[in-house]
Amino acid sequence: MHEFSIACGLVEKLLQFAEENPDKKIIAVRLEVGELSQIEHDQLSFAYESITPETPLESSTLQIETVEAAVECPTCGYHGPPKYWDEALAGTPVATLQCPQCGKAVFAVAGQECAIKSVKFLQSETAAF
Numbered sequence: 001m002h003e004f005s006i007a008c009g010l011v012e013k014l015l016q017f018a019e020e021n022p023d024k025k026i027i028a029v030r031l032e033v034g035e036l037s038q039i040e041h042d043q044l045s046f047a048y049e050s051i052t053p054e055t056p057l058e059s060s061t062l063q064i065e066t067v068e069a070a071v072e073c074p075t076c077g078y079h080g081p082p083k084y085w086d087e088a089l090a091g092t093p094v095a096t097l098q099c100p101q102c103g104k105a106v107f108a109v110a111g112q113e114c115a116i117k118s119v120k121f122l123q124s125e126t127a128a129f
């Protein structure tokens with residue numbers, strides 16, 4: 001239930017914002033989720049929808065955007081997209097922390113985030129986070 005705790009943290013943050021801005025009604029939340037964050041978008045959406053009823057976020061929608069991963073290799077100096085592993089069960093390639101050039105372990109420079117990008121209010125006002 002990794003996604004559930006993420007959704008809880010997210011909703012907590014948004015509810016605090018809603019409390020500080022009682023005149024603003026949140027209708028949509030845009031979230032950036034990195035390819036390397038191990039977060040299932042569907043599960044996160046599901047968790048969000050299951051926590052928000054009877055809160056000021058009740059009728060808001062969660063929009064999830066994927067942030068592409070980028071890695072850096074300390075062994076050969078490679079910098080760029082990670083090596084993707086074809087996961088037959090998942091149906092989509094999975095980003096790995098392996099160097100596509102030399103096969104050694106790399107570290108991620110992008111793709112591990114899970115952050116609120118913006119919040120949309122009724123009256124089409126947008127706040128950047």
Ligand SMILES: [Zn+2]
Pocket residue numbers: 073074075076077078099100101102103104
């Ligand atoms: Zn390398």
